[in-house]
Amino acid sequence: MKKLISLMVSMVMIFGSISFASNYNNQLNNVNKNIKNVKDELKNKQNVVKDINKIILELDAKIDESEQKISVIQNDIAKTQAEIDVTQKEITKLEDNIDTNTDLLGSRLRVMYRTSDIDYFQILLNSSDMEELLSNMTMIKKIVKNDKEILADLKEQKDSVETKKISLQKEEKRMSTFKASLESEQKVLEKNMQEQNSNKQMVVKDIEKLKQMEDALIKEANDLQSKIRELQKTKGIGGNYKGGVMAWPVSGGGRVTSSFGYRIHPILKEKKLHTGMDIAAPSGTGIFAANDGRVIFAGTKGSYGKAVIVDHGGGIVTLYAHCSSILVSDGQDVKKGETIAKVGSTGYSTGPHLHFEVRVNGDYVNPASYIGG
Numbered sequence: 039m040k041k042l043i044s045l046m047v048s049m050v051m052i053f054g055s056i057s058f059a060s061n062y063n064n065q066l067n068n069v070n071k072n073i074k075n076v077k078d079e080l081k082n083k084q085n086v087v088k089d090i091n092k093i094i095l096e097l098d099a100k101i102d103e104s105e106q107k108i109s110v111i112q113n114d115i116a117k118t119q120a121e122i123d124v125t126q127k128e129i130t131k132l133e134d135n136i137d138t139n140t141d142l143l144g145s146r147l148r149v150m151y152r153t154s155d156i157d158y159f160q161i162l163l164n165s166s167d168m169e170e171l172l173s174n175m176t177m178i179k180k181i182v183k184n185d186k187e188i189l190a191d192l193k194e195q196k197d198s199v200e201t202k203k204i205s206l207q208k209e210e211k212r213m214s215t216f217k218a219s220l221e222s223e224q225k226v227l228e229k230n231m232q233e234q235n236s237n238k239q240m241v242v243k244d245i246e247k248l249k250q251m252e253d254a255l256i257k258e259a260n261d262l263q264s265k266i267r268e269l270q271k272t273k274g275i276g277g278n279y280k281g282g283v284m285a286w287p288v289s290g291g292g293r294v295t296s297s298f299g300y301r302i303h304p305i306l307k308e309k310k311l312h313t314g315m316d317i318a319a320p321s322g323t324g325i326f327a328a329n330d331g332r333v334i335f336a337g338t339k340g341s342y343g344k345a346v347i348v349d350h351g352g353g354i355v356t357l358y359a360h361c362s363s364i365l366v367s368d369g370q371d372v373k374k375g376e377t378i379a380k381v382g383s384t385g386y387s388t389g390p391h392l393h394f395e396v397r398v399n400g401d402y403v404n405p406a407s408y409i410g411g
């Protein structure tokens with residue numbers, strides 16, 4: 039909001055001074071329109087930020103949800119592992135039981151076998167013992183039958199517990215696989231989150247840097263108004279404009295990357311005033327004087343970097359900024375098309391280009407209406 043207010047204040051300052059100049063009254067409506075556009079653009083940008091924050095919140099919620107799911111499955115796995123431990127203990131206990139019963143059965147069988155091995159003759163001789171013997175044998179047979187049943191039952195129990203253990207192990211394996219897939223999904227979400235945050239940080243940094251650059255350039259342009267008027271009075275040539283269409287100021291043409299007026303900044307997504315015309319060309323390319331005139335400034339001018347200002351009479355000057363080198367000096371008369379400086383990227387500039395301005399009594403105007411295509 040502070041930024042918006044300061045932007046509005048600077049707009050009012052810039053256009054306030056223009057609107058009071060008699061020949062700029064008709065621009066007041068355009069100014070109001072532009073201020074509204076800037077407001078709209080800022081609102082749009084705020085909405086974009088809102089959208090980004092919404093995405094980040096959604097990602098955050100998804101990560102929370104995933105963490106919860108993982109913790110639930112982790113609990114289930116622990117429970118299953120405890121159940122597996124229980125079944126293992128049961129199996130061990132049943133195995134011991136089976137061993138004991140097998141031993142018992144074995145000894146009983148041995149007794150029975152020995153008893154059944156008794157000589158028939160001896161049985162006849164000891165007929166009184168015969169009855170006892172037969173009864174003993176019947177009893178042993180019953181006990182053995184019972185032992186066998188118990189053993190079979192124990193083995194059945196053991197089989198059923200083992201089956202349960204295998205199914206629990208399968209369940210655990212299934213849950214572990216699911217947990218691993220949840221964890222890899224979460225890693226993707228976290229990576230996405232990291233990327234979103236670092237992108238956001240980078241964009242915010244870029245926005246801040248570019249805002250500072252743009253604001254500094256606009257401030258420089260505004261500060262120059264009175265300075266140029268003063269230079270025109272003290273060093274200028276006065277009289278009438280030298281006349282005619284101005285020469286194209288860059289050797290070989292170059293490429294217009296930004297024209298005069300409001301432009302929607304590709305990164306800021308805001309409408310910003312551009313006080314001149316940007317012509318991109320390799321560093322060291324010759325910069326031509328747009329018309330006959332006298333150099334009223336040649337030197338470094340803050341965010342403009344190395345700059346030259348030429349007075350062409352009639353209150354009209356041209357300004358050449360971001361130069362790599364200056365080939366003329368203060369007070370020097372120059373001819374139209376004469377090389378006065380070289381293209382560079384000094385001051386606040388993102389790459390080699392000429393920032394070219396046309397000023398009428400200090401106020402910047404669209405250079406396109408003065409120079410030939």
Ligand SMILES: [Zn+2]
Pocket residue numbers: 296312313314315316392393394
């Ligand atoms: Zn520029």
